Amino acid sequence: MLRIKWEVGFDWTGEVESRVSAKARFPEVWYEVDERRGLGKVPAVFDRLVRERGVFEAVRIMSGVIFGNDE
Numbered sequence: 001m002l003r004i005k006w007e008v009g010f011d012w013t014g015e016v017e018s019r020v021s022a023k024a025r026f027p028e029v030w031y032e033v034d035e036r037r038g039l040g041k042v043p044a045v046f047d048r049l050v051r052e053r054g055v056f057e058a059v060r061i062m063s064g065v066i067f068g069n070d071e
Contacts, residue, residue, distance in 0.1 A: 001025045002042075002066050004059055020055050022046035022062060042066075 007019045024042040031039060042062070049058035 002063060006055070020050050020058075022058075024066060 003023045005021045009017050011017050022043055026039055046058055046062055049061055
């Protein structure tokens with residue numbers, strides 16, 4: 001499961017703030033064989049992709065990696 005959370009709000013000056021984050025949950029057996037602990041790095045990788053590529057591209061890339069989409 002890949003959960004994307006996008007919150008839009010206002011700071012104290014009235015400027016729009018946008019906060020995007022991702023969390024992933026995988027079958028327990030995946031964690032057992034994940035020797036490099038890469039599955040736990042999904043939130044950090046997503047954050048980096050958002051900064052470098054934007055929200056929509058980050059979602060597309062992460063869903064492709066996790067779910068195997070070829071698009």
